[in-house]
Amino acid sequence: MSDSRERIYTVVAMIPAGAVATYGQIAELAGLGRQARQVGYALAALGSDNPESDNPESENDVPWHRVVNAKGEISLRSTASGCEARQRSLLEREGVRFDEHGRIALSLYRWQP
């Protein structure tokens, strides 16, 4: 276990509702620099919708659904297909609108600490 992962979770948990953050942004705030990959890797370790997975320390309070890539799209992961639909639903519930391309206007919803 790397403390970097907890740092990432902490940063993600700081994202307010109705706002989204990019992986690169999270990485920078977490002190990882440009390692956006590591951020996605850490989030993937959460198990997304696998509450059965064991991650007692990270808790499920991490709003991973507020994290999108630099294009403003929901990144497709290897497994758990359909999870993105739930993510989009959660974001829309928070007031985030998607365009025809199914992308988010980062210029409007991008979280700015």
Next chain:
DNA sequence: AGACTGACGGTCT
């Protein structure tokens, strides 16, 4: 030790 993989980012074409 070496090689492959992965929720990505930025730049070039």
Next chain:
DNA sequence: GAGACCGCCAGTC
């Protein structure tokens, strides 16, 4: 605007 390439790091085989 979209696609191809490279780079960066950690974890796993």
